Amino acid sequence: MDRAQEVVEKILGGEVRAAARLMRNLDDGLPGAREVLKLLYPHSGRAHVLGLTGSPGVGKSTLTDRLIQRLREEGRTVGVVAVDPTSPFSGGAILGDRIRMQRHALDEGVFIRSLATRGHFGGLTASARAVITVFDAMGKDYILVETVGVGQDEVEIAATADTTVVITVPGLGDDIQAIKAGILEVADILVVNKADREGASRTYQDLLQMLELQNIRKNQSWKPKVFLIQAKENQGIDELLAGVREHQDYLAGDLAGDQGLNAVRYQRARQEFLELLKEGVFRGLMERLSENGRLEEILQEILAKRIDPYSASEELIAETLGK
Amino acid sequence: MDRAQEVVEKILGGEVRAAARLMRNLDDGLPGAREVLKLLYPHSGRAHVLGLTGSPGVGKSTLTDRLIQRLREEGRTVGVVAVDPTSPFSGGAILGDRIRMQRHALDEGVFIRSLATRGHFGGLTASARAVITVFDAMGKDYILVETVGVGQDEVEIAATADTTVVITVPGLGDDIQAIKAGILEVADILVVNKADREGASRTYQDLLQMLELQNIRKNQSWKPKVFLIQAKENQGIDELLAGVREHQDYLAGDLAGDQGLNAVRYQRARQEFLELLKEGVFRGLMERLSENGRLEEILQEILAKRIDPYSASEELIAETLGK
Numbered sequence: 001m002d003r004a005q006e007v008v009e010k011i012l013g014g015e016v017r018a019a020a021r022l023m024r025n026l027d028d029g030l031p032g033a034r035e036v037l038k039l040l041y042p043h044s045g046r047a048h049v050l051g052l053t054g055s056p057g058v059g060k061s062t063l064t065d066r067l068i069q070r071l072r073e074e075g076r077t078v079g080v081v082a083v084d085p086t087s088p089f090s091g092g093a094i095l096g097d098r099i100r101m102q103r104h105a106l107d108e109g110v111f112i113r114s115l116a117t118r119g120h121f122g123g124l125t126a127s128a129r130a131v132i133t134v135f136d137a138m139g140k141d142y143i144l145v146e147t148v149g150v151g152q153d154e155v156e157i158a159a160t161a162d163t164t165v166v167i168t169v170p171g172l173g174d175d176i177q178a179i180k181a182g183i184l185e186v187a188d189i190l191v192v193n194k195a196d197r198e199g200a201s202r203t204y205q206d207l208l209q210m211l212e213l214q215n216i217r218k219n220q221s222w223k224p225k226v227f228l229i230q231a232k233e234n235q236g237i238d239e240l241l242a243g244v245r246e247h248q249d250y251l252a253g254d255l256a257g258d259q260g261l262n263a264v265r266y267q268r269a270r271q272e273f274l275e276l277l278k279e280g281v282f283r284g285l286m287e288r289l290s291e292n293g294r295l296e297e298i299l300q301e302i303l304a305k306r307i308d309p310y311s312a313s314e315e316l317i318a319e320t321l322g323k
Numbered sequence: 324m325d326r327a328q329e330v331v332e333k334i335l336g337g338e339v340r341a342a343a344r345l346m347r348n349l350d351d352g353l354p355g356a357r358e359v360l361k362l363l364y365p366h367s368g369r370a371h372v373l374g375l376t377g378s379p380g381v382g383k384s385t386l387t388d389r390l391i392q393r394l395r396e397e398g399r400t401v402g403v404v405a406v407d408p409t410s411p412f413s414g415g416a417i418l419g420d421r422i423r424m425q426r427h428a429l430d431e432g433v434f435i436r437s438l439a440t441r442g443h444f445g446g447l448t449a450s451a452r453a454v455i456t457v458f459d460a461m462g463k464d465y466i467l468v469e470t471v472g473v474g475q476d477e478v479e480i481a482a483t484a485d486t487t488v489v490i491t492v493p494g495l496g497d498d499i500q501a502i503k504a505g506i507l508e509v510a511d512i513l514v515v516n517k518a519d520r521e522g523a524s525r526t527y528q529d530l531l532q533m534l535e536l537q538n539i540r541k542n543q544s545w546k547p548k549v550f551l552i553q554a555k556e557n558q559g560i561d562e563l564l565a566g567v568r569e570h571q572d573y574l575a576g577d578l579a580g581d582q583g584l585n586a587v588r589y590q591r592a593r594q595e596f597l598e599l600l601k602e603g604v605f606r607g608l609m610e611r612l613s614e615n616g617r618l619e620e621i622l623q624e625i626l627a628k629r630i631d632p633y634s635a636s637e638e639l640i641a642e643t644l645g646k
Contacts, residue, residue: 034633041631055379262626269625269632274609276636281608282601284644302592303585308364309592310357313599321607321643 004032008039014077014138016111023113026130037130044136045265047079048248049143051161053186056148058167059193063231064146068110070237071142079135082114083128083147083157111135124153126279129272159186160268162261163247165240167191168207170199184210187224188247191240195228204228221255222247285320327355331362337400337461339434346436349453360453367459368588370402371571372466374484379471381490382516386554387469391433393560394465402458405437406451406470406480434458449602451480452595482509483591485584486570488563490514491530493522507533510547511570514563518551527551544578545570608643 010018025033050067052060064080071078113131115124128145135143145161147154158164166187184190190211192203207226214224225243229236251261289295298316301307333341348356373390377383387403394401436454438447451468458466468484470477481487489510507513513534515526530549537547548566552559574584612618621639624630 038631038633041633042628045628057380266622266626270622273622273625273632273636274605276632277608277639278601278605280636280640281604281643282597284640285600285604286597288644299589299593299596302596303589305365305368308361309596309599310361310364313596313603316600317603317607320604321611 004035004039007036011036011040011134011138012043016108019111019134019138022134023131027127037133040133040137044133047132047136047140047143048163049132049136049145049161050244051145051147051158051164052167053147053155053158053164054167054191058169059231060146060148060167063167063191063193063229063237064144066231066234066237067144067241070241072107072109076141077109077139078111079132079138079140079143080110080112081128081131081135081143081145082112083124083145083154111138111140125157125271125275128157129268129275155186156271160264160271162251162264163188163244165189165191165244167193168203169194170197170203185214188222189240189243190224190226192226192228193231195230195236196233200228220259221257222250222259289316327358327362330359334359334363334457334461335366339431342434342457342461345457346454350450360456363456363460367456370455370459370463370466371486372455372459372468372484373567374468374470374481374487375490376470376478376481376487377490377514381492382554383469383471383490386490386514386516386552386560387467389554389557389560390467390564393564395430395432399464400432400462401434402455402461402463402466403433403435404451404454404458404466404468405435406447406468406477434461434463447477448480448594448598452591452598478509479594483587483594485574485587486511486567488512488514488567490516491526492517493520493526508537511545512563512566513547513549515549515551516554518553518559519556523551543582544580545573545582612639 007018007022011022022033022036026037052064052067054060061082064082068078068080113135115127115131128147132143132145145158147158158166164186166184166189168190170192184207190207192200192207194200204226211224211226225246227236227240227243229240231237250256251264253260256263286295289298298307298312302309302312330341330345334345345356345359349360375383375387375390384405387405391401391403436458438450438454451470455466455468468481470481481489487509489507489512491513493515507530513530515523515530517523527549534547534549548569550559550563550566552563554560573579574587576583579586609618612621621630621635625632625635
């Protein structure tokens with residue numbers, strides 16, 4: 001058995017250390033790591049991927065923490081991908097939060113991986129997908145993907161989860177902003193966290209009303225649910241998880257039709273493939289242009305205003321794609 | 324005089340309506356608009372571009388508003404690019420904020436353009452750069468670029484401004500997070516807004532200390548300045564603007580050497596060109612793959628697990644770039 005196959009067997013067997021090493025090697029751009037990932041791919045597709053997104057400060061990490069706890073109590077294994085620079089899972093938060101999260105650190109059934117930067121692997125989406133594939137191949141039951149709902153990449157990653165949960169809090173003016181940023185449109189489930197705050201029921205009602213309008217427009221068979229919770233106080237977590245399962249059953253059932261699990265997986269595969277393609281073509285082209293000095297030449301022409309960047313890029317693109 | 328040249332003349336003359344129409348047409352992907360942009364490019368490079376970035380809630384928009392006001396009082400013309408889904412300039416905020424901003428709406432010397440989505444033009448960076456080029460060609464003295472310091476694209480846009488201002492507030496735990504996200508490293512000027520809040524002087528001291536460490540490491544001749552301000556109460560704005568001018572003088576002077584205006588402009592041209600190239604190559608490739616049915620074929624192979632997305636993208640990239 002060759003080296004790559006050996007690593008694959010270990011990861012399929014759920015070995016945390018082998019998986020952690022692979023993820024580091026992927027980040028460092030080791031070619032061997034990519035070969036392992038290729039071999040793992042056919043073994044993915046069994047986990048339920050749960051996306052959690054919302055603005056900074058809405059309590060995504062606390063909610064993630066509560067969901068891990070509840071799923072572990074049920075004996076489910078959990079993988080967590082934190083694509084959120086403000087998440088304590090990414091190590092970027094104040095000490096108190098970090099300590100709170102560490103209680104899962106000794107639990108073998110929980111695996112947390114943070115993606116703070118794009119790394120060597122390629123785009124953010126591709127990096128997140130790679131981690132999801134590894135978790136999935138390891139046999140994790142649930143994969144929680146926490147992203148900050150501000151950047152477009154981050155929203156897209158959460159949007160291609162099996163179930164996408166959008167989190168807000170009362171009084172952020174966020175309910176309105178969410179629509180602007182296109183976040184509401186990707187929500188299968190909406191959560192109003194910090195429900196003890198003033199204006200919680202108003203936010204709840206506003207969201208219901210918006211969903212009503214959206215539903216008419218889209219004619220979807222899944223009607224997004226809205227939950228009022230207090231993650232910190234552990235209130236509403238069971239109800240939320242029941243909602244996640246309802247959506248999980250919906251995706252697997254006949255009712256979903258074109259919007260079921262196959263459609264979600266199709267979108268995810270499409271997104272992943274296209275990002276790999278985009279990053280890879282660009283990187284290959286960049287390397288060539290750097291090596292032969294062409295990039296430097298073009299930049300000097302642009303700076304001297306002898307050519308504009310639009311014409312310069314158009315010429316190069318036509319040349320590369322052979323018209 | 325042909326149509327494109329006519330539009331160019333109007334924009335060079337500072338005509339707001341012609342410029343606004345061009346920006347809309349660029350968003351809609353009209354090919355004629357791109358031709359106008361090409362003709363405007365040689366006339367850009369005179370404005371001072373000021374990047375303003377920070378997490379949501381730190382008061383970027385209020386500060387932008389104050390800076391516009393002060394610059395206008397001095398008789399300077401101002402262009403504003405808001406690449407921030409949470410900015411009232413993008414129309415995404417609560418009504419009160421929006422009304423507050425509208426006082427500039429009737430001032431011909433202020434032109435505000437928001438970029439909420441990527442639009443048809445290409446990437447976010449390319450869209451922002453296009454707007455900057457138009458403002459610059461119009462003869463605006465200052466171009467303020469407001470971005471939310473969370474997504475990587477947004478940070479990069481602010482980082483290639485002539486002067487980059489990073490805004491934080493006390494007690495966000497943000498000072499620490501800022502480093503994580505790489506925001507601090509791009510700051511020419513740091514602002515602690517809401518300086519009446521508890522912990523302001525602590526945040527100020529922390530930032531000074533971090534800059535000290537950073538300076539030793541980087542051996543830069545520009546030492547980033549830190550300002551304590553209260554944008555809402557109009558306190559500290561004059562001092563901040565003086566700091567911006569000091570940096571502006573620094574860039575133009577001999578002291579800057581390799582880190583002067585030419586270096587900033589080089590980085591900006593490089594970033595713009597590469598994003599145009601990346602988006603353009605990808606788009607061209609996508610069109611071809613969609614037209615000939617190849618994309619659909621590959622996706623079905625991936626979904627059936629007959630190939631993994633990594634191998635599939637590698638094959639296609641090798642084919643496109645001719646090895």
